[in-house]
Ligand SMILES: Nc1ncnc2c1ncn2[C@@H]1O[C@H](COP(=O)(O)OP(=O)(O)OP(=O)(O)O)[C@@H](O)[C@H]1O
């Protein structure tokens with residue numbers, strides 16, 4: 172790292188990190204990819220980076236940090252708060268579903284981000300704010316009912332397999348209109364059930380787990396204005412365990428970043 176004079180606050184936040192970690196925390200221009208072995212301190216870098224940005228005066232609400240589990244998100248939140256308390260910056264305690272995006276950084280899972288985007292902009296795809304999120308049992312129930320309606324023998328086509336197919340489509344960002352583009356071949360009946368399934372969900376103002384990524388993706392893809400709002404809101408985006416993002420998650424994040432920076 173090039174020699175630079177650090178303020179006492181910066182020093183406190185970077186304390187105990189090695190040079191490579193300090194370089195990753197303090198490289199704030201453009202994009203940074205951190206690749207290092209298990210347990211080597213990658214998440215530590217991310218947490219410090221969030222605190223470092225805020226300590227340097229960045230508006231907390233400009234920071235979005237994504238993880239894969241709620242537990243990881245909770246831990247990261249706590250670690251950021253502690254680091255900042257050490258330098259006398261106290262983030263306000265806001266309830267998890269608050270809509271104040273300015274005073275705290277958003278450290279959450281991809282799915283939690285999806286829920287937030289849908290609650291705020293779901294109306295663009297005719298989804299009301301009070302939509303419900305289906306669990307796998309409810310999902311299977313709907314699939315079984317559709318099979319019944321279409322006179323498809325459930326012994327020959329298990330609901331589990333259909334739900335796997337639907338999930339696969341959604342993770343490849345394929346709606347029923349273009350599910351035939353799926354990389355793997357499936358019988359026409361799968362596509363038929365998927366179409367009906369989406370109709371049922373939409374009629375009931377419900378989404379499944381995979382919709383929490385696909386639907387925000389579709390909203391952002393189709394609305395330049397929404398993209399602009401969110402791109403202005405989160406000017407620093409970080410992802411822990413980046414290698415685990417699926418194509419849908421990756422494409423969603425790409426829409427949150429202005430084209431010139433990508
Ligand atoms: N420079 C450092 N010196 C001493 N301890 C460190 C340093 N960096 C991180 N640690 C500690 O090492 C442990 C692992 O760190 P961390 O969880 O950040 O690693 P990771 O690379 O994200 O791990 P994983 O691969 O499991 O996600 C933590 O207890 C952390 O506090």
Ligand SMILES: [Mg+2]
Nearest residue numbers: 213214215411
């Ligand atoms: Mg980690």
